[in-house]
Amino acid sequence: GQQLNQSPQSMFIQEGEDVSMNCTSSSIFNTWLWYKQDPGEGPVLLIALYKAGELTSNGRLTAQFGITRKDSFLNISASIPSDVGIYFCAGRLGGAQKLVFGQGTRLTINP
Amino acid sequence: NAGVTQTPKFQVLKTGQSMTLQCAQDMNHEYMSWYRQDPGMGLRLIHYSVGAGITDQGEVPNGYNVSRSTTEDFPLRLLSAAPSQTSVYFCASSRDRAKEQYFGPGTRLTVT
Numbered sequence: 001g002q003q004l005n006q007s008p009q010s011m012f013i014q015e016g017e018d019v020s021m022n023c024t025s026s027s028i029f030n031t032w033l034w035y036k037q038d039p040g041e042g043p044v045l046l047i048a049l050y051k052a053g054e055l056t057s058n059g060r061l062t063a064q065f066g067i068t069r070k071d072s073f074l075n076i077s078a079s080i081p082s083d084v085g086i087y088f089c090a091g092r093l094g095g096a097q098k099l100v101f102g103q104g105t106r107l108t109i110n111p
Numbered sequence: 112n113a114g115v116t117q118t119p120k121f122q123v124l125k126t127g128q129s130m131t132l133q134c135a136q137d138m139n140h141e142y143m144s145w146y147r148q149d150p151g152m153g154l155r156l157i158h159y160s161v162g163a164g165i166t167d168q169g170e171v172p173n174g175y176n177v178s179r180s181t182t183e184d185f186p187l188r189l190l191s192a193a194p195s196q197t198s199v200y201f202c203a204s205s206r207d208r209a210k211e212q213y214f215g216p217g218t219r220l221t222v223t
Contacts, residue, residue, distance in 0.1 A: 042214035101153035
Protein backbone atom coordinates (compact mmCIF):
# COMPACT_ATOMS: atom_id res chain seq x y z
CA GLY A 1 0.00 0.00 0.00
CA GLN A 2 0.93 3.64 -0.06
CA GLN A 3 3.51 4.75 2.46
CA LEU A 4 4.05 8.01 4.24
CA ASN A 5 7.40 8.51 5.93
CA GLN A 6 7.05 10.75 8.93
CA SER A 7 10.06 12.10 10.79
CA PRO A 8 11.32 12.33 13.34
CA GLN A 9 9.71 9.40 15.17
CA SER A 10 10.21 11.15 18.50
CA MET A 11 11.39 14.50 19.82
CA PHE A 12 12.53 15.58 23.26
CA ILE A 13 12.65 19.35 23.62
CA GLN A 14 12.66 22.11 26.20
CA GLU A 15 9.58 24.21 26.80
CA GLY A 16 9.70 27.30 24.62
CA GLU A 17 11.60 25.68 21.76
CA ASP A 18 10.26 25.51 18.23
CA VAL A 19 9.38 22.13 16.72
CA SER A 20 9.48 20.94 13.13
CA MET A 21 8.31 17.63 11.69
CA ASN A 22 7.59 16.44 8.18
CA CYS A 23 6.06 13.77 6.01
CA THR A 24 7.24 12.58 2.64
CA SER A 25 5.89 10.16 0.09
CA SER A 26 6.74 8.74 -3.30
CA SER A 27 3.14 9.43 -4.36
CA ILE A 28 1.39 12.68 -5.16
CA PHE A 29 -1.32 13.68 -2.71
CA ASN A 30 -4.19 16.10 -3.17
CA THR A 31 -4.77 16.66 0.52
CA TRP A 32 -2.54 16.79 3.56
CA LEU A 33 -3.92 16.69 7.08
CA TRP A 34 -2.17 17.04 10.42
CA TYR A 35 -3.63 15.47 13.57
CA LYS A 36 -2.65 15.43 17.25
CA GLN A 37 -3.46 12.53 19.52
CA ASP A 38 -3.44 12.71 23.30
CA PRO A 39 -3.14 9.50 25.37
CA GLY A 40 -6.38 7.52 25.40
CA GLU A 41 -8.06 9.83 22.90
CA GLY A 42 -8.77 9.86 19.20
CA PRO A 43 -6.77 12.02 16.77
CA VAL A 44 -7.89 15.64 16.61
CA LEU A 45 -7.54 17.60 13.40
CA LEU A 46 -5.07 20.50 13.60
CA ILE A 47 -4.66 21.74 10.05
CA ALA A 48 -6.00 20.74 6.63
CA LEU A 49 -4.17 21.60 3.39
CA TYR A 50 -5.76 21.29 -0.05
CA LYS A 51 -3.46 23.07 -2.52
CA ALA A 52 0.19 22.68 -3.42
CA GLY A 53 2.23 25.46 -1.83
CA GLU A 54 -0.52 26.28 0.67
CA LEU A 55 0.74 27.60 4.00
CA THR A 56 -1.81 27.56 6.83
CA SER A 57 -1.56 28.57 10.47
CA ASN A 58 -3.59 27.59 13.50
CA GLY A 59 -2.33 29.60 16.45
CA ARG A 60 1.28 28.56 17.09
CA LEU A 61 1.02 25.81 14.48
CA THR A 62 1.95 26.28 10.84
CA ALA A 63 1.76 23.64 8.13
CA GLN A 64 2.67 23.68 4.46
CA PHE A 65 1.64 21.59 1.48
CA GLY A 66 4.83 20.95 -0.49
CA ILE A 67 5.11 22.24 -4.05
CA THR A 68 5.86 18.75 -5.37
CA ARG A 69 2.69 17.49 -3.59
CA LYS A 70 4.79 14.69 -2.13
CA ASP A 71 5.54 16.27 1.22
CA SER A 72 4.25 18.43 4.03
CA PHE A 73 5.68 19.87 7.21
CA LEU A 74 4.30 21.04 10.53
CA ASN A 75 5.96 23.64 12.73
CA ILE A 76 5.07 24.46 16.32
CA SER A 77 6.47 27.69 17.71
CA ALA A 78 7.26 28.38 21.37
CA SER A 79 6.22 24.94 22.60
CA ILE A 80 4.22 24.60 25.82
CA PRO A 81 3.52 21.52 27.98
CA SER A 82 0.09 20.89 26.45
CA ASP A 83 1.76 20.35 23.05
CA VAL A 84 2.89 16.94 24.31
CA GLY A 85 1.36 14.10 22.31
CA ILE A 86 1.66 12.20 19.07
CA TYR A 87 1.38 14.11 15.81
CA PHE A 88 0.22 12.32 12.67
CA CYS A 89 0.29 13.42 9.08
CA ALA A 90 -2.24 11.98 6.66
CA GLY A 91 -2.54 12.26 2.92
CA ARG A 92 -5.31 11.64 0.43
CA LEU A 93 -4.69 10.43 -3.10
CA GLY A 94 -6.84 11.96 -5.82
CA GLY A 95 -10.52 12.18 -4.94
CA ALA A 96 -10.46 9.07 -2.81
CA GLN A 97 -11.96 9.13 0.64
CA LYS A 98 -9.19 6.90 1.93
CA LEU A 99 -6.47 8.52 3.99
CA VAL A 100 -2.92 7.21 4.36
CA PHE A 101 -1.32 7.93 7.72
CA GLY A 102 2.26 8.46 8.77
CA GLN A 103 3.67 6.52 11.71
CA GLY A 104 3.51 9.51 14.01
CA THR A 105 5.93 11.83 15.82
CA ARG A 106 5.91 11.56 19.60
CA LEU A 107 6.64 14.95 21.17
CA THR A 108 7.93 15.17 24.74
CA ILE A 109 8.56 18.52 26.41
CA ASN A 110 10.80 19.10 29.41
CA PRO A 111 9.56 22.00 31.50
CA ASN B 112 -23.36 17.93 18.42
CA ALA B 113 -21.81 14.93 20.12
CA GLY B 114 -19.61 14.38 17.04
CA VAL B 115 -18.38 10.80 16.57
CA THR B 116 -19.19 8.43 19.44
CA GLN B 117 -17.89 4.92 19.97
CA THR B 118 -18.87 2.16 22.38
CA PRO B 119 -17.56 0.37 24.28
CA LYS B 120 -14.42 2.22 25.35
CA PHE B 121 -12.74 -1.00 26.52
CA GLN B 122 -13.41 -4.65 25.72
CA VAL B 123 -11.73 -7.97 26.50
CA LEU B 124 -12.61 -10.99 24.36
CA LYS B 125 -11.54 -14.59 24.31
CA THR B 126 -10.24 -16.06 21.06
CA GLY B 127 -13.15 -17.12 18.87
CA GLN B 128 -15.73 -14.81 20.39
CA SER B 129 -17.59 -12.34 18.22
CA MET B 130 -18.63 -8.80 18.99
CA THR B 131 -19.71 -5.54 17.43
CA LEU B 132 -18.01 -2.20 17.94
CA GLN B 133 -20.50 0.63 17.66
CA CYS B 134 -19.92 3.94 15.93
CA ALA B 135 -22.38 6.79 15.48
CA GLN B 136 -22.15 10.38 14.26
CA ASP B 137 -24.70 13.16 14.46
CA MET B 138 -23.15 15.49 11.86
CA ASN B 139 -25.00 14.00 8.88
CA HIS B 140 -21.68 12.96 7.37
CA GLU B 141 -21.83 10.71 4.33
CA TYR B 142 -18.38 9.19 4.72
CA MET B 143 -17.41 6.93 7.61
CA SER B 144 -14.36 4.77 8.20
CA TRP B 145 -12.89 2.29 10.65
CA TYR B 146 -9.19 2.25 11.49
CA ARG B 147 -7.03 0.22 13.80
CA GLN B 148 -4.01 1.67 15.55
CA ASP B 149 -1.08 -0.47 16.57
CA PRO B 150 2.22 0.70 18.10
CA GLY B 151 4.57 2.07 15.45
CA MET B 152 2.06 1.43 12.65
CA GLY B 153 0.04 4.64 12.57
CA LEU B 154 -3.60 4.15 11.62
CA ARG B 155 -4.61 1.54 9.08
CA LEU B 156 -7.93 1.55 7.28
CA ILE B 157 -10.15 -1.50 7.83
CA HIS B 158 -13.39 -0.65 6.01
CA TYR B 159 -15.10 2.49 4.85
CA SER B 160 -18.47 3.68 3.61
CA VAL B 161 -19.35 6.48 1.20
CA GLY B 162 -23.02 6.50 2.18
CA ALA B 163 -25.87 4.43 3.53
CA GLY B 164 -25.93 1.01 1.91
CA ILE B 165 -22.41 1.31 0.45
CA THR B 166 -19.27 -0.14 2.01
CA ASP B 167 -15.83 -1.07 0.76
CA GLN B 168 -12.65 -2.67 2.01
CA GLY B 169 -9.64 -0.79 3.23
CA GLU B 170 -6.07 -1.89 3.78
CA VAL B 171 -6.67 -4.57 6.46
CA PRO B 172 -10.26 -5.89 6.10
CA ASN B 173 -9.77 -9.59 6.92
CA GLY B 174 -11.66 -10.75 10.00
CA TYR B 175 -13.99 -7.74 10.05
CA ASN B 176 -17.42 -7.00 8.61
CA VAL B 177 -19.29 -3.72 8.33
CA SER B 178 -22.72 -2.53 7.29
CA ARG B 179 -24.24 0.93 6.81
CA SER B 180 -28.00 0.77 7.10
CA THR B 181 -28.31 4.41 8.19
CA THR B 182 -26.26 7.57 7.67
CA GLU B 183 -25.62 7.83 11.40
CA ASP B 184 -24.35 4.36 12.29
CA PHE B 185 -21.41 2.29 11.06
CA PRO B 186 -20.86 -0.82 13.24
CA LEU B 187 -17.74 -2.98 12.94
CA ARG B 188 -18.15 -6.71 13.55
CA LEU B 189 -15.43 -9.10 14.59
CA LEU B 190 -16.57 -12.50 13.41
CA SER B 191 -14.18 -14.71 15.38
CA ALA B 192 -11.74 -12.71 17.47
CA ALA B 193 -8.04 -13.50 17.27
CA PRO B 194 -5.14 -12.19 19.39
CA SER B 195 -3.85 -10.37 16.29
CA GLN B 196 -6.95 -8.17 16.50
CA THR B 197 -5.82 -6.73 19.83
CA SER B 198 -5.64 -3.05 18.99
CA VAL B 199 -7.24 0.34 19.43
CA TYR B 200 -10.08 0.91 16.97
CA PHE B 201 -11.12 4.34 15.75
CA CYS B 202 -14.17 5.34 13.80
CA ALA B 203 -14.07 8.52 11.69
CA SER B 204 -16.47 10.51 9.56
CA SER B 205 -16.31 13.32 7.04
CA ARG B 206 -18.80 15.51 5.21
CA ASP B 207 -17.68 14.43 1.77
CA ARG B 208 -14.85 12.60 0.09
CA ALA B 209 -12.55 15.59 -0.17
CA LYS B 210 -12.87 16.90 3.36
CA GLU B 211 -11.11 16.21 6.62
CA GLN B 212 -12.10 13.28 8.82
CA TYR B 213 -13.17 13.57 12.45
CA PHE B 214 -12.34 10.75 14.82
CA GLY B 215 -14.16 9.14 17.72
CA PRO B 216 -12.49 8.48 21.10
CA GLY B 217 -11.58 4.89 20.26
CA THR B 218 -12.27 1.37 21.54
CA ARG B 219 -9.39 -0.50 23.16
CA LEU B 220 -9.82 -4.20 22.40
CA THR B 221 -7.82 -7.03 23.94
CA VAL B 222 -8.19 -10.58 22.66
CA THR B 223 -6.76 -13.30 24.92
